[in-house]
Amino acid sequence: MSQMRAVLIKDGIGGVENLYIGEIPKPTPKATEVLIKVKAFGLNRLDIEQREGQYPVPPGASEILGVEFSGTVAEVGSTVHEWREGDAVIGLVGGGAYAEYCLAPSSHIWHKPSDLSWEEAAAVPENWITAFQALTIAELKPNESVLIHTGASGVGVAANQLARLWDAKHVITTASTTEKLHWLLRLPNGPTRTINYKTHDFASEVKTITGGKGVDVIIDFPGQSHFVKNLESLAVDGRMTMLALLSGAEVEHVNLAPILFKRLRIQGTTLRSRSLAYQADLIQRFKDTVADKLTGEKGSGPLRTYIHAVFPFEKIQDAHREMQSNSTSGKLIVTIP
Structure with missing residues (x-):
């Protein structure tokens, strides 16, 4: 052989x-x-x-x-x-x-x-199809706003561009360094706004950018560390697609009320399995x-x-x-x- x-x-x-x-x-x-x-x-x-x-x-x-x-x-x-x-x-x-x-x-x-x-x-293949899957599951529509975490990752870069292609109003993305954020903003079809989640409260920033409404869609990778602020960031009838649990899977002492009163939809998804x-x-x-x-x-x-x-x-x-x-x-x- x-x-x-x-x-x-x-x-x-x-x-x-x-x-x-x-x-x-x-x-x-x-x-x-x-x-x-x-x-x-x-x-x-x-x-x-x-x-x-x-x-x-x-x-x-x-x-x-x-x-x-x-x-x-x-x-x-x-x-x-x-x-x-x-x-x-x-x-x-x-x-x-x-x-x-x-x-x-x-x-x-x-x-x-x-x-x-x-x-x-x-x-x-992996990055673009995963981003396509995530935004499709979240049913992102024209003129809606989206928050994409780990924006400088392969999937994040793809998701930012797809959201722009699909005419999202605000394409907001997070990253951990000033260098990554500056790089993202220089992309011809990248995010419209960026947030350093290490130095800023991204939920508060999202509310400011969207005039208090929040975003309609979140694409999440971190899991535990971002979960509570994700709930704060979502608008009424908001949808979140969870792709990974990079920071952990267990979230303690979470107020579930926003899920009910804002009618939120949270869905996890995988591709390889x-x-x-x-x-x-x-x-x-x-x-x-x-x-x-x-x-x-x-x-x-x-x-x-x-x-x-x-x-x-x-x-x-x-x-x-x-x-x-x-x-x-x-x-x-x-x-x-």
Whole structure:
């Protein structure tokens, strides 16, 4: 059996120092799958959580880290007719992208836009589809206001731009440093207002920006640390989509009255653990309505990918350290020669 290089974890779990590049068997596609020769893959917070044993791998998914990639089709399954060897694609998988080759359902890949580099293309799938999912679930409407937390993260950057594309009135985003906030405000289609949640009461700032009304939609990642102020920030009939619990899952001594009296709707969602059918439908809706508007950072489209740094495959430990530093503005990408 042919071998390939992949990022492995010593003892199956651990810190950055446990990451190493080893050799494992190259996978073979099942009937409805394609085998991808990976050119580049994106890093996501869930990769760190999985490495540390805090993120369960979905049933049937590869134990190898990585959920998004750009590359070329190397082989197709027996019932796949829409793809050919050599097709340049990007895609979303349940795992396995940290490798020279990975398997993907044929429904989870699409053609790489010719004006995107391999690195820019690898920055698209997880972040943009997650942002699309979150705002769609929250039913953001034109002229409504939205608060997006962790605005300089990959998903945050995508969500800010999508909210602008969908004609939100106020697109307010939070971040932890002045540098990140200034960077966000310089984006052509970024947020309309920013708040440093470390130095300011974001609920009070939101009320000032919206004339006392509050925001109609919140996209939340922190969880525990922001929950009470999120309730304060929401307008009557407001909706909050929760994507993660970065600061913790337990909130003590919470006054639930705002949920009742403001008729709030709070919904959590995931993507990686969803069924392949759900993911395929979401990907198709994204492709139909958003994908053709994406360009690279130097493009002129309404939606753009932004890369913080690119690392070679051999520097995977450095890439993880950079993500753990929480200093990034945009996406971290790793390339495979």
